[in-house]
Amino acid sequence: MNSNDKRFNSEIGYKVNQLSKTYDLEDRTAKFAKETRSFVKHLPKTIANIEDIKQLVRSSGSVGANYIEANDSLSKKDFFLMIIKICRKEAKESQYRLQLLDTGEKIPKPFSCTRF
Numbered sequence: 579m580n581s582n583d584k585r586f587n588s589e590i591g592y593k594v595n596q597l598s599k600t601y602d603l604e605d606r607t608a609k610f611a612k613e614t615r616s617f618v619k620h621l622p623k624t625i626a627n628i629e630d631i632k633q634l635v636r637s638s639g640s641v642g643a644n645y646i647e648a649n650d651s652l653s654k655k656d657f658f659l660m661i662i663k664i665c666r667k668e669a670k671e672s673q674y675r676l677q678l679l680d681t682g683e684k685i686p687k688p689f690s691c692t693r694f
Contacts, residue, residue, distance in 0.1 A: 604649075607642030607665075614638040622682040632674035640668040675686070 618631045648661035
């Protein structure tokens, strides 16, 4: 590892730590995953919903897990960016799965993903 890599790593580490303090993304993604799990417990258990719920639970949890992995692996810029892109992809999948769910008449439409 040359001196440029060390400088780059410390710069990225600073930026990530600063973002974490500002936006608390680890906390917010964990909250999203927990609220998603709580939400799906109240959905009708139709065949379509069961499959969508499984995928929704996986993707909602993956957002935070991948973000944590990206923060812990600051050795290379490309790897960090790849993991952040995966986080974004998982968040979009979660939003899509929320739109597909049949909520029935008992509960209101799913909450908006944009607030997380």
